[in-house]
Amino acid sequence: MQTNFTAEQLADPGVARANEILRSCVHCGFCTATCPSYQVLGDELDSPRGRIYLIKDMLEAGRPADAKTVKHIDRCLSCLACMSTCPSGVHYMHLIDHARAHVEKTYKRPLFDRLLRWTLAKIVPYPGRFRLAMLGAKIAKPFARLLPDARLRAMISMAPKEIPPVSRNDDPQTFPAMGERRYRVALQIGCAQRALNTDINDATIRLLRRLGCDVVIPKNLGCCGALTHHMGREGESHDQAARNIRAYLGEGELDAIVINTSGCGTTVKDYGHMFRNDPMAVEAAKVSGLTCDISEFLQRIGLPEGAPKDLRVAYHAACSLQHGQQVKTAPKDLLKRVGFTVVEPADSHLCCGSAGTYNLLQPEISAELKRRKIATLEAKVPQVIAAGNIGCMIQIGSGTGVPVVHTVELLDWATGGPKPRALADLP
Template sequence: MQTNFTEEQLKDPALQRANEILRACVHCGFCTATCPTYQVLGDELDSPRGRVYLIKDMLESGRPADANTVKHIDRCLSCLACMTTCPSGVHYMHLVDQARAHIEKTYRRPFLDRSLRAVLARVLPYPARFRQALRLARLGRPLARLMPDIRLRAMLAMAPDRVTGPSPNDAPQVFPAHGQRRVRVALMTGCAQKVLNTDINDATIRLLRRLGCEVVVARGAGCCGALNHHMGRTTGSHAQAEANIRAWMAEIEGEGLDAIVINTSGCGTTVKDYGHMFRTTALADAAQTVAARAKDVSEMLCLLDLPEGAGGLRVAYHSACSLQHGQKVTSAPKALLIRAGFEVVEPADSHLCCGSAGTYNLLQPEIAGQLKARKVATLEAKAPQVIAAGNIGCMVQIGSGTDVPVVHTVELLDWATGGPRPRALGS
């Protein structure tokens, strides 16, 4: 693609990076075949190729974002299926993240939209606030039909029937390995996940310890920054990321870390990108060090020789977009489940998003609902006894549309190799 940035514009490292990405695009359109929003809406501007043109015009002009551009960028899930499909290696993730930062700086959203985004940014990354918000939402759920905006109704519908307290395992501490220590790892306990489902971190810690890992929950680590980052709020996202970098570097420079284990794939994609996020800052080297040690829990378990198990159930595996497209981790979770004794089946169109995409199902509930219905139908068509996924957002999204139990992959692996039966499967 031909670009027309000025020499002055290209002195900005962000625009220089955007120029590199844009010039890699050859307009082939392969991305349209795997773009979920294009599949649903059929609008060229709701495809990666269309959005690339919109972003190019917006960034080259240097003008504030306009309402039409904002509409189509907001509709992007950031599922990154286009990056898997693209034969030219266009790094759409970095481009759309920059577009969102430009929108956040230059476009004044309508009051309700602005307010909803501010609430999400100030609540979801903070477990205590999020837990309290869910309790209040649960009380307000009977009033959902009276809400004037579909997004408000979606937020109330998100509230689970039961909101648990924090797990004692989430506090900063060190869990010794069972038997001889093989490796020392940090576990990212995250933010929203440890409110929505405390069992995932608990199962991860149990399993890693049985396999010879000393597991550290580092003091000062918290939200990865993805939620703010994908809303264009770079100041907040970089502050959260910096806190993690400093917390994990303290462990690396202290007793050392062989890996940083992440069991929420949306977070993993972001942490693995810390080197890019901080490439022009004083934290560049530390950020790259952290990013290089980040591993999805399935990647880590493949290195630890998970023992064979006797799972016995028919499992439909949902591959989260952030795992298969963002991190290119595709075979490890399925191979682990098979080794643990489960029968693994995959749905049709497994490359397509379920519609969760961080806060997408709250900010774009109509499109997210259509994608959820498609995903649930393809999963249920496989007649599974349980659905497994590696991302809490996907679990909540899919779980709200089916009666089939939805659990994290690591919960099944823990159970099949000596841990307790996942609560979602019942007694």
């Protein structure tokens, strides 16, 4: 794609990177075949190719974002299926992230939109605040249909039936390896995940310890910055990321930084890019280089075979894992290795509609994607659905009677850990 940025514009590192990405696009349109929002809406401007044109025009003109451009950028899930499909290697993630930051700086949203986004940014990344918000939503749930805005109704409807008690395993500490120590790893404990499902970190810690890992929960560890980053709030996301970089490196030598919520993993692996022009560039790149998904790490160090389980597991591939991190086979291979029968739904490359806060900010599109995803999963007649991201688990679990658990919970169970609570009713 031909671009026409001035030398002055290209002096901005963000614009320079956008220019590189734009020039790598050849207009082929392969991305439209795998874009979930285009599949639902059928509008070229709601495809990666269409958004690329809008972003190019906005950035080249050096103008503030307008309502039309913002509408179509907001409808992007950042599922990154287009990056898996693109034959030209267009790094759409960096482009859409830069566009969102430009929108945040130059576009004045309607007051209610601003308040809604501010509220999400100030609540979801903080487990204590998020717990209180979920309690309020749980109380308000019977009255959700009376609310005038679909986004508010979506927020209330997502309140879980049960809010788990705080897990002290998430406090800063080191869990020693069982037996001989082979590795020393840090665990990213998440933020929303700590409030929604404490079993995931508990299972991860148990499994890693049995495999000879000292598991470190670093001091001063907080949100990775993914949520605010994808809302274009660069200042907040970089502050959160910088705090985590210092927290990780303050723990001394680590063999890996293990992450069990793939939305966080995609962002932490990108810290090197986010801080490329920052005094913390070297430290950020080191953290990114150490980071791996729990499934990647288990495959690397070797997982013993488990006691065979007569259980049919439908594996849902989280977009942030299969597209954002290009981790496609490790979770399935591990589940098979420990004895589960693994099936995959049709169109497994398509998003479930969760996508961070997307199901709260774009509830209609999200609901249609959820309906399609659940239909393809249930068509496989599974006894359980496994996923590697808490957002997907909540999204899918809210629309199906099939138990939904994290992949690591099944791996922990099959290799000596307790049966996941979500599977208590299964034989």
